[in-house]
Amino acid sequence: MSDRAALKDRTAIVGIGQTEFGKNLEHTELQLACMAIRNALDDAGIDASDVDALGCFTQETTPEFEIARNLGFGELHFFSQVAHGGGAVCGAIGQVAMAIALGIAKVGVVWRSRKRGDPSKRQWAGVQPRIDDHWKWSRPHGLSRPVDEVAMLMRRYMHDHGATREQLAAVALTQRAYARRNPDALMRDREMGLEDYLEARMISDPLCLFDNCLESDGAIAIVLTATDRAADCRHRPALIHAFSQGMSREHQLMTDYHGADPFVSSSSATARNLWRHSDLAPPDIDVAQIYDAFSPLVLFSLENYGFCGRGEAAAMAGSGALGEGGQLPVNTSGGSLSEVYLHGANLVTEAVRQIRGTSPNQVSDARNCFISTCDSTPNGALILRRQ
Amino acid sequence: MIESIPLPIVDDPADRAFWQGCDEGRLLVQACKQCGHRQHPPRAMCPACRSMELGWQECAPTGRLWSYVVPHPPLLPAFAPLAPYVVGLIIPDGLPGIRMVGAIVASAEEGIGSVAPAEIAIGDRMRLTFVRLAEDVALPCWVPDAACAPSEREEKP
Ligand SMILES: [Zn+2]
Numbered sequence: 001m002s003d004r005a006a007l008k009d010r011t012a013i014v015g016i017g018q019t020e021f022g023k024n025l026e027h028t029e030l031q032l033a034c035m036a037i038r039n040a041l042d043d044a045g046i047d048a049s050d051v052d053a054l055g056c057f058t059q060e061t062t063p064e065f066e067i068a069r070n071l072g073f074g075e076l077h078f079f080s081q082v083a084h085g086g087g088a089v090c091g092a093i094g095q096v097a098m099a100i101a102l103g104i105a106k107v108g109v110v111w112r113s114r115k116r117g118d119p120s121k122r123q124w125a126g127v128q129p130r131i132d133d134h135w136k137w138s139r140p141h142g143l144s145r146p147v148d149e150v151a152m153l154m155r156r157y158m159h160d161h162g163a164t165r166e167q168l169a170a171v172a173l174t175q176r177a178y179a180r181r182n183p184d185a186l187m188r189d190r191e192m193g194l195e196d197y198l199e200a201r202m203i204s205d206p207l208c209l210f211d212n213c214l215e216s217d218g219a220i221a222i223v224l225t226a227t228d229r230a231a232d233c234r235h236r237p238a239l240i241h242a243f244s245q246g247m248s249r250e251h252q253l254m255t256d257y258h259g260a261d262p263f264v265s266s267s268s269a270t271a272r273n274l275w276r277h278s279d280l281a282p283p284d285i286d287v288a289q290i291y292d293a294f295s296p297l298v299l300f301s302l303e304n305y306g307f308c309g310r311g312e313a314a315a316m317a318g319s320g321a322l323g324e325g326g327q328l329p330v331n332t333s334g335g336s337l338s339e340v341y342l343h344g345a346n347l348v349t350e351a352v353r354q355i356r357g358t359s360p361n362q363v364s365d366a367r368n369c370f371i372s373t374c375d376s377t378p379n380g381a382l383i384l385r386r387q
Numbered sequence: 388m389i390e391s392i393p394l395p396i397v398d399d400p401a402d403r404a405f406w407q408g409c410d411e412g413r414l415l416v417q418a419c420k421q422c423g424h425r426q427h428p429p430r431a432m433c434p435a436c437r438s439m440e441l442g443w444q445e446c447a448p449t450g451r452l453w454s455y456v457v458p459h460p461p462l463l464p465a466f467a468p469l470a471p472y473v474v475g476l477i478i479p480d481g482l483p484g485i486r487m488v489g490a491i492v493a494s495a496e497e498g499i500g501s502v503a504p505a506e507i508a509i510g511d512r513m514r515l516t517f518v519r520l521a522e523d524v525a526l527p528c529w530v531p532d533a534a535c536a537p538s539e540r541e542e543k544p
Pocket of ligand 1: 419420424433434436
């Protein structure tokens with residue numbers, strides 16, 4: 001067995017669960033986490049006492065021991081946390097999958113619970129009067145929020161490649177169209193057209209309101225086990241075919257302007273290793289869930305993961321390639337822009353639905369799905385596929 | 388939320404000299420004494436040769452605008468009344484691999500928010516200035532160089 005076969009297709013996502021999504025939900029983050037995990041275990045048909053591995057974000061506020069003692073888990077044998085917020089969910093899943101593939105654990109749960117509808121929960125709003133980390137080089141100048149950090153790159157991208165706001169708008173509009181058919185999406189009842197986009201207020205010019213993810217509350221959980229056990233579960237398993245994390249040389253969190261080429265992000269490091277470990281190449285991918293806290297991240301990711309060439313992603317989006325029936329349907333639940341913002345965990349549940357054939361925007365005969373995390377942080381990616 | 392502009396801690400051993408330079412009206416980049424590698428922001432170690440003997444080189448007080456953003460609310464209380472304001476990413480002349488975040492201002496006295504976004508374009512020439520934010524913090528900011536004709540703006544690569 002070569003080292004590249006050690007993980008390939010040996011584990012599967014067998015359960016997905018979520019709470020209602022909303023703003024200012026009544027339940028606490030712990031209650032939401034417990035409900036989402038209970039739903040995911042029911043979906044899998046696995047007893048809580050069988051769970052022996054956990055994976056979560058370092059930013060998760062519900063600790064492993066509270067999760068384990070509330071849900072009645074058995075003895076735990078593996079628990080890990082992954083840093084970098086929006087860059088974390090694929091890493092959390094991949095690390096638990098490795099523990100299962102190596103035989104250290106049998107059943108794993110990964111979760112994200114978050115109440116962010118309250119503006120005071122936004123991380124940038126918690127900045128201290130004196131900054132001791134790398135943000136001291138940007139925040140005193142007024143470059144104070146993640147959206148500002150991404151907007152800096154988007155304006156340069158528009159300058160370099162002649163990309164237009166109309167092309168960028170295609171990301172938000174395409175995802176809104178998907179959300180309108182997703183009964184769980186927060187924006188299911190909100191129609192949006194190009195005029196609405198172009199007239200929306202600016203948040204960090206050139207990015208407007210609709211280039212930003214939703215501020216929302218909710219929880220999502222995912223259950224993994226070994227592929228040979230997955231046959232006993234309730235639904236078609238989504239095999240974890242390939243996984244990698246990535247951090248580019250000299251990465252500096254979201255103000256990653258200091259490398260040789262600011263557009264070669266950590267996604268490029270993830271991509272090179274991910275495709276090396278995969279039997280599939282970018283043209284083989286049937287549907288993709290691409291991290292979208294801000295719409296430019298979808299364009300930058302399409303290029304860094306090799307779904308199109310350098311400078312081509314805006315035109316690709318503008319041509320309708322990401323929409324229903326397009327060359328590469330992207331964020332088919334509505335994503336973080338129009339379904340819910342839970343640090344990308346909803347991109348994973350939608351990928352699993354595509355593999356099962358149960359997405360509200362099902363891509364016909366989807367045999368595989370690509371999932372990425374935040375292009376502008378250290379990150380990770382997964383390829384799921386049918387058995 | 389804090390009411391004041393967030394300020395850098397200026398006594399970290401890795402970048403104390405940078406802030407001291409700003410206080411004296413000089414913009415410094417870190418330069419490795421062993422191999423000459425230059426870097427910004429400053430670090431504890433030179434990633435090219437692993438030396439911790441890091442010196443400083445003064446930048447020319449001019450540069451070009453690589454990109455910029457114009458933030459609008461919601462913002463920290465100290466920034467909200469200044470919006471829409473311009474923050475740029477500047478390449479100091481003679482240091483092609485170095486990019487620095489800097490507020491774009493009409494003058495040191497007028498500070499953040501004193502330049503109209505419509506007057507700014509990528510490739511514009513910029514002059515260095517320092518905006519005093521606290522007794523121990525002089526922030527390196529940039530003033531559009533009015534002497535530079537639009538035709539001198541950087542061409543698209
Ligand atoms: Zn050196």
